Amino acid sequence: MAIQGVALWPLVEWTFGTLMIVDDRLETVLRTHAAGKMAGRTQLRQLIDLVGGVPLSAWSTQHATALERIDSLAGMLSDEECAAVLRGTTHRSAVLVYHFAQGSPRSASAIISSARLPEDDWIALIPRLPTTARGFLRHRTDLGERVREVLSRLGVNDFLLPEPEADAPLQVAAPAAAAPEAEGLLEPQSAVPVVPEQAPGQAKEEGIGAIVRRIEAFRRKREERDAQSPPPRTDGVAPLLPFGDVHTPARKPPLFIDMRTDAEGVVIHAGVDPAGMLVGSRLFATDPSAPVNCDEDMASAFRKRQPITAGRLAIAGADHVAGQWQADGTPSFSRDSSSFTGYLLRLRRPIALAFTAPAAPQITPEFEADRLRQLLHELRTPINAIQGFAEVIQQQVFGQTPHQYRAMAASIASDAAQMLAGFEEVERLVKLESRALTIDTGEADAAAIIAQMVEQVTPVLAARNVRLNVTLPSEPVTVSFAADEVERSVWRVLSVIASSVAPGERLSITFEAQPDLAALTLTLPASLQRLDDTALFAPDATASAGAFATSAMLGNGFTLRLARAELEAGGGALRRDDNHLLIGLPYSAADHAAQTHAAPDQHLFAG
Secondary structure, eight states: OEETTEEOOOEEEEETTEEEEEOOHHHHHHHSOOOSHHHHHHHHHHHHHHHTTSOGGGOOHHHHHHHHHHHHHHHHSOHHHHHHHHHTSOBOOHHHHHHHHTSOHHHHHHHHHTBOOOHHHHHHHGGGSOHHHHHHGGGOSOOOHHHHHHHHHTTOOOOOOOOOOTTOOOOOOOGGGSOHHHHHHHGGGTTSOOOSSOOTTSOGGGSHHHHHHHHHHHHHHHHHHHHTSOOOOTTSOOOOOSOTTSSOOOOOOOSEEEEEEOTTSBEEEESSSSGGGTTTOBOOOOOTTSSEEEOHHHHHHHHTTOOEEEEEEEEOSOTTTOEEEEEEEEEEEOTTTOOEEEEEEEEEOOHHHHOOOOOOOOOOHHHHHHHHHHHHHHHHHHHHHHHHHHHHHHTTTTSOOOHHHHHHHHHHHHHHHHHHHHHHHHHHHHHHHTTOOOOOOOOEEHHHHHHHHHHHHHHHHHHTTOEEEEEOOSSOOEESSOHHHHHHHHHHHHHHHHHHOOTTOEEEEEEEEOSSEEEEEEEOOHHHHTSOHHHHTOTTOOOOOSTTTTTTTTOHHHHHHHHHHHHHHTTOEEEEETTEEEEEEEBOHHHHHHHHTTOTTOOTTOO
């Protein structure tokens, strides 16, 4: 989303209680069209700010696209306007320095003055800069000694003199106090009268004494550098000159290489130092014995002049580039004749080779349950707020509201209430499966409760021409479940069956006494009989539409899984037996002895 070329920043996602920041700022800016110079300057500043903080190893195709956009935006502005933007945006990107150093002197000076690079990056970058761009580094006073040595070897010696101490008093130095080297420098100024008192607005360093001190400081630093040169060797051999072969740090192998090929697949440019390690190589040979070979998919894409995605490339050569690579690239064509001119490629080390994945942390079920409860808590907060505001509008708390808006607010409040009810069901299941919640025990007549629920569901099924065969005992069956718990769990199962049954089907409901449990047997509808046990209780099963869709709003599988967890938490059971669902309810302590001998040959829940 953008307003007049100004991007609005990251999206926020939730995953299992963890706040994830999805940084899509660069993608957002690239999607925004800059209309006019003002929007162009704003977008250029944004892109410099976003790309300027990306390390070289993290550059991707998106950052290359951003660099192309930067070029087009810079073309919209004058040289001075572009330099002003570059000068006012501090960055840490060696890529930007190298890129703009190839352009106009103003842009090169601006990008170098705003760069804040580590010393190692300056040392690696300076030899690749144009001579003019190197000269702009003379005006920087924050360069380290190693960087100054590199510049000195490349012929840049006239650095900006260091600033004097801020607290040092200004004194006019007598000619005799000047060093011999400084006397010649001060001779042209001998005819200039010395002003005894400075004007209040003048800076302290305008005095001749300050200039002398700066010259002396420069001379001392030069002597210190000379003192660090190698001492004479005792064997009569002259010491090595301080060229680049002294204390050269070992280079890190690159994680990616940009290159260009010609129409024959021969590398004509490679972004690796030295480029000769790859220039001249043929990339698209499939022979495993070739020094550089690729897989068949990459070779086929080359023959068809198609883009290359995740091609496999093996290079046998210098250690710096040898090994397995992953290649991505696009074909390029001539603008004049539309003839194929080659490929623009980026090689990356495979992820398995470039990075070592950390060991997966041990996550316990209790930890997962706690994270899910935290997520539900975080989701309830905004939904509660939405529901509250919707009710305020629907009830016209702050004044009259059009009926259309009241109807919309009522619908929103209803949806929010259903979502909150669903969250409660999910949290209940999580607590039951993690043993953080227990079921209220008591005594209830299960036969009477089931008969009442069958009476409620019969008219709905009769309207769909569903034939229902019900067998219930005439005597009370007392179970050690609270009445509301029996009603809640059994109703969940009935709602799934009633919402899944097709018109004209036959169903049977049988409740009878077993030796250990009171057993309720229900016929599965044909749509559920086709599912295996795993799919039947899967939490992502889709709820059927109809009168009972609200009861199974999170899916039939989730509802059955929740009912099973509730029954098992109270000592009961829910399982599948071929084309039937069996619900077992434990007897109360008073009736257990009597019911044990009621049906000695029936053991539906055995095993």
